Amino acid sequence: MTLLAAHLPHTAAWALSAASRPGALQLELEEIAVAVVISAAIFELVRRKRLMERYAILWLVAGATVLVLSLAQGAIQKLAHDAGVDYAPSALFAIAFLFVLVMLVQFSMTISRLSDQNTALAQRLALLQQRLEAEQPGAHGHGAAEEPAGAAGALSGPADPA
Amino acid sequence: MPAYNEAGAVGATVAGIHRYAPDFDVVVVDDGSSDTTGERARAAGATVLRLPFNLGIGGAMQAGYIYARENGYEVAVQVDGDGQHDPRFIHELLARLCGEPGLNMVTGSRFLEPSSDGYRSSAARRVGIRVFSRVVSLITRRRVSDPTSGFRMTDRRGIMLFARDYPQDYPEIEAILLMHAHRLNSCEIPVVMRPRTSGTSAISSTQSVYYMVKVLLAVFVALFRTRPTATPEPSAPEAPGTRGEESPAAVVERAS
Numbered sequence: 001m002t003l004l005a006a007h008l009p010h011t012a013a014w015a016l017s018a019a020s021r022p023g024a025l026q027l028e029l030e031e032i033a034v035a036v037v038i039s040a041a042i043f044e045l046v047r048r049k050r051l052m053e054r055y056a057i058l059w060l061v062a063g064a065t066v067l068v069l070s071l072a073q074g075a076i077q078k079l080a081h082d083a084g085v086d087y088a089p090s091a092l093f094a095i096a097f098l099f100v101l102v103m104l105v106q107f108s109m110t111i112s113r114l115s116d117q118n119t120a121l122a123q124r125l126a127l128l129q130q131r132l133e134a135e136q137p138g139a140h141g142h143g144a145a146e147e148p149a150g151a152a153g154a155l156s157g158p159a160d161p162a
Numbered sequence: 163m164p165a166y167n168e169a170g171a172v173g174a175t176v177a178g179i180h181r182y183a184p185d186f187d188v189v190v191v192d193d194g195s196s197d198t199t200g201e202r203a204r205a206a207g208a209t210v211l212r213l214p215f216n217l218g219i220g221g222a223m224q225a226g227y228i229y230a231r232e233n234g235y236e237v238a239v240q241v242d243g244d245g246q247h248d249p250r251f252i253h254e255l256l257a258r259l260c261g262e263p264g265l266n267m268v269t270g271s272r273f274l275e276p277s278s279d280g281y282r283s284s285a286a287r288r289v290g291i292r293v294f295s296r297v298v299s300l301i302t303r304r305r306v307s308d309p310t311s312g313f314r315m316t317d318r319r320g321i322m323l324f325a326r327d328y329p330q331d332y333p334e335i336e337a338i339l340l341m342h343a344h345r346l347n348s349c350e351i352p353v354v355m356r357p358r359t360s361g362t363s364a365i366s367s368t369q370s371v372y373y374m375v376k377v378l379l380a381v382f383v384a385l386f387r388t389r390p391t392a393t394p395e396p397s398a399p400e401a402p403g404t405r406g407e408e409s410p411a412a413v414v415e416r417a418s
């Protein structure tokens with residue numbers, strides 16, 4: 001550690017401060033553990049096809065960011081100091097919180113878009129169903145002889161849910 | 163817009179339109195009702211668009227406008243399925259719409275004539291309606307006395323606009339502003355409305371607060387949308403629709 005520290009002054013500074021403040025090292029280990037667990041859980045969800053890759057990327061980036069920041073204590077210490085935050089891990093949590101906030105807004109946008117698409121699909125379905133019923137008043141075989149055999153006849157089943 | 167669980171009133175409402183406005187086709191949008199609204203409407207002679215689940219007033223109303231667009235109707239009027247709108251006024255709306263060139267929408271207003279008869283909603287709601295009346299009048303620089311009225315008739319350009327873009331949730335007020343934003347003209351004529359005969363209003367008292375906030379937010383945001391500089395392309399005089407050649411108008415039935 002001292003050897004490495006000679007080459008990395010930031011790390012050395014942190015190691016010293018961590019040693020002088022009991023609990024800081026343990027907290028850092030917890031952060032790493034959380035980041036690793038989240039990343040593993042996301043990976044497993046993608047593997048089971050319960051989560052699409054495009055959304056998994058967001059979460060994996062979030063996990064990786066927490067991991068990198070908790071490892072690079074020098075960077076976070078400097079960042080916290082510059083921002084006027086006394087307790088460095090608070091700065092880490094603030095960054096993570098902003099990340100989560102951005103993702104929630106992203107999800108609200110996604111829900112709005114899906115809701116719009118859902119509405120359009122429901123309207124289209126109602127119009128198509130009405131058209132189908134208007135063209136085949138009897139449904140279920142009535143008048144099927146007059147119709148060109150094929151798609152129209154094949155569709156008569158689902159056209160009438162009753 | 164929806165006839166949502168209006169089995170008790172929808173049949174009589176459809177019959178009333180057939181009686182007083184026989185030149186209109188009636189389209190009932192059954193907004194995912196769990197009762198027999200769709201069957202009653204069909205039995206009364208209406209075309210029924212059955213939505214697979216409840217979309218709310220905006221989504222259901224838009225389904226009606228899409229139907230009107232795709233079947234080549236020149237005029238559409240939206241009527242509440244609960245019987246609040248007297249079908250005898252449909253031809254007054256039509257006369258005004260056809261009588262004034264450049265007019266794209268005519269709304270039936272409860273508040274234009276000072277007569278005390280007719281249904282004018284509860285006192286608390288009238289306060290809200292007056293607030294919106296002020297706001298909408300200010301924005302459109304045109305007196306809008308009853309911005310929440312859903313008794314409306316639009317021409318082909320209004321149909322095209324609403325089929326493409328119609329507000330969700332509580333759409334009446336926003337629809338006026340949408341017309342205004344697309345530089346289409348609307349006006350009001352006085353009508354008398356009746357209290358609903360059955361069913362319940364789509365807006366309960368607890369939802370009124372949400373209604374106010376949501377619509378005010380929507381109105382506020384709409385102010386910051388860019389208005390199209392040109393009016394939407396005038397609907398090319400389309401070939402007579404596949405439907406409704408004898409009766410060039412659709413009634414889009416609604417209940418709120």
